Amino acid sequence: MKKKNKRDFSLKQITDYYNQYNERERLSIPLGQVEYLRTCGIILRYLPGPPLQIVDIGGAAGRYACWLAALGYEVHLVDPVFRHIEQAGAASQKQSKNPVRSCTLGDARHLAFPDSLADAVLFMGPMYHLTEYPDRMLALKEALRILKRGGWLFAVGISRFASSIDGFMEGYFMDPVFMRIMIQDLSDGQHRNPTDNPDYFTSTFFHHPSELQREVIDAGFQFEALMAIEGIGYMVKDLEKNWEKNKKSILEIIQKTEREPSLIGASPHIMCVARKRE
């Protein structure tokens, strides 16, 4: 019998996690809406207008892929979780005039797309789900391979400090198990969840902002910008209650502080924008 390698095990763990966690709804709560609107805003700042080919790697239930397809882009989504592919397909069918071109099972480290196909790649999942540097390099180099010269990469990482922020905000730090998770994350970014509680996430790697930038450069990209996504938006008093009425002010302050080096790591998600060299 063929021996299972570590990589198969990690994809199984990812699938098991997302089969019990409802990723589709994650961007609907107020902090998720901050993340979604900020991510869309950053992408649109760089992306030339349609028609262009975009590949969304780790596209989950298709939230961003459907948005871009509705704007007129030709979008292909790849994700290793079957449930996400089904959800993305169903969401795409609801926009029959502008569907996502394809939703397929796949792994960022081995893409089935030809060289130089894409004008842009969304890479918002593999940077943290691939816990080992060589795997992240493999995946980034695949993104580079499928991009056209001058094409855009939007790579998202989770901050090294995200568990500390979440631990304090949600009170998880009072659980000694989560306290150990926070300390481990702060020491080397290797996030592990020894419990069954999906709120504590799954095996992942959390970047220091400078590491995220470094890795994108290491893979051969031309670096453009590093930005906080939600920034300090989670600090808004009673965000759940105050978000709807105060969106504009909240987003304005986040944008004004998005490149402040002393604050980027305080953002749960961080965006690295880069290009394939001309």
Ligand SMILES: C[S@@+](CC[C@H](N)C(=O)[O-])C[C@H]1O[C@@H](n2cnc3c(N)ncnc32)[C@H](O)[C@@H]1O
């Ligand atoms: C937290 S979700 C983010 C979804 C969406 N891109 C967003 O930013 O909201 C991370 C996604 O990355 C996917 N993923 C994990 N490992 C991956 C890999 N090796 N290749 C491609 N996608 C992967 C997961 O299945 C999941 O759908």
